[in-house]
Amino acid sequence: MAKKDIDWGNLGFGYIKTEKRYVSDFKGGSWDEGRITEDDTINLSECACVFQYAQTIFEGLKAYTTQDGRTVTFRPDLNAERMMESAERLEMPPFPKERFLDAVRQVIKANVDYVPPYGSGATLYIRPFMFGSNPVIGVKPAEEYQFRIFTTPVGPYFKGGAKPITVRISDFDRAAPKGTGHIKAGLNYAMSLHAIVDAHNQGFAENIYLDPGTRTKIEETGGANIIFIDGDGNVVTPLSDSILPSITRRSLMIVAEKYLGLKVTQREVTLKEVEEGAFKECGLCGTAAVISPVGCINDHGKEIKFSSGMDEMGPTLKLLYDTLTGIQMGRIEAPEGWIFEIA
Ligand code: PLP
Numbered sequence: 001m002a003k004k005d006i007d008w009g010n011l012g013f014g015y016i017k018t019e020k021r022y023v024s025d026f027k028g029g030s031w032d033e034g035r036i037t038e039d040d041t042i043n044l045s046e047c048a049c050v051f052q053y054a055q056t057i058f059e060g061l062k063a064y065t066t067q068d069g070r071t072v073t074f075r076p077d078l079n080a081e082r083m084m085e086s087a088e089r090l091e092m093p094p095f096p097k098e099r100f101l102d103a104v105r106q107v108i109k110a111n112v113d114y115v116p117p118y119g120s121g122a123t124l125y126i127r128p129f130m131f132g133s134n135p136v137i138g139v140k141p142a143e144e145y146q147f148r149i150f151t152t153p154v155g156p157y158f159k160g161g162a163k164p165i166t167v168r169i170s171d172f173d174r175a176a177p178k179g180t181g182h183i184k185a186g187l188n189y190a191m192s193l194h195a196i197v198d199a200h201n202q203g204f205a206e207n208i209y210l211d212p213g214t215r216t217k218i219e220e221t222g223g224a225n226i227i228f229i230d231g232d233g234n235v236v237t238p239l240s241d242s243i244l245p246s247i248t249r250r251s252l253m254i255v256a257e258k259y260l261g262l263k264v265t266q267r268e269v270t271l272k273e274v275e276e277g278a279f280k281e282c283g284l285c286g287t288a289a290v291i292s293p294v295g296c297i298n299d300h301g302k303e304i305k306f307s308s309g310m311d312e313m314g315p316t317l318k319l320l321y322d323t324l325t326g327i328q329m330g331r332i333e334a335p336e337g338w339i340f341e342i343a
């Protein structure tokens with residue numbers, strides 16, 4: 001077994017087909033035993049529920065090579081639980097947690113040559129997803145489903161890696177009050193596609209969505225939660241029931257408190273206080289984004305600049321980044337149960 005000949009250091013966040021994927025089908029009220037397959041295609045009825053009514057959910061996690069050469073993932077139990085919550089909200093049969101963890105292990109083992117080497121800056125992105133597969137024309141959930149996991153080696157989500165980005169306040173919403181913003185449903189991302197194309201056309205890296213009820217509070221971006229560092233160097237992160245409960249953000253809150261001795265507050269954050277300069281650093285956090293520093297937020301032409309600037313990540317975010325990635329890559333001892341060994 002040898003690592004694939006890939007230019008790991010120059011990977012972006014794109015799809016590269018690997019050899020194996022995991023598939024399990026739900027039929028007649030139960031999941032089959034699942035299998036690893038080389039077939040990357042899916043053959044479905046034109047009337048499958050996923051095509052007509054977007055009944056699909058997904059997850060995202062990464063496999064890392066540690067400093068001492070192990071292959072690990074980070075808190076996959078939380079992805080399993082979140083996917084079960086997403087399934088329940090969309091009336092899909094949850095894929096059991098132990099099955100999810102076993103499938104993650106199987107698919108990483110089957111693609112271990114694609115797990116980027118330690119220190120390369122790349123990781124293996126793991127994409128579990130599930131969709132309604134039988135024909136449905138009246139609006140109702142499917143009766144048959146497929147759960148699948150593919151893997152793809154990735155580099156940084158934003159071009160330039162750790163270079164601060166400029167994001168804008170979006171006029172569009174990605175979620176509705178009491179809607180599906182808190183789960184990882186494909187429909188939330190469909191909602192964000194026009195907004196992201198428009199943001200990119202205007203030269204912005206991402207959209208910050210405001211709370212859909214009052215449009216006065218900061219929620220999250222299309223693919224990441226937001227963390228702020230206040231004037232005292234402490235962590236503040238928005239509280240809302242329409243943002244996705246990011247596993248990276250929840251982990252960073254523990255890292256900040258337990259490893260770095262910072263105060264962490266999760267509360268409503270108004271756009272007004274951000275404009276008034278309440279925060280000196282801002283970052284986007286998620287599996288794909290890791291921590292991506294924000295240097296500037298553009299609110300309809302008005303620029304909110306963070307004192308950390310546009311050249312590098314601010315000092316507190318950098319500490320958080322180094323500690324989190326140190327835990328993920330085995331350089332720093334992890335809290336109990338955070339690292340899931342594959343090989
Ligand atoms: N928010 C949204 C909308 C996302 O798509 C993601 C990505 O998974 C996140 C936040 C970050 O979540 P996590 O840290 O669990 O990857």
Ligand code: COI
Nearest residue numbers: 060061223286287288289
């Ligand atoms: C992830 O971070 O895993 C996500 O799903 C975000 C997506 C925008 C790539």
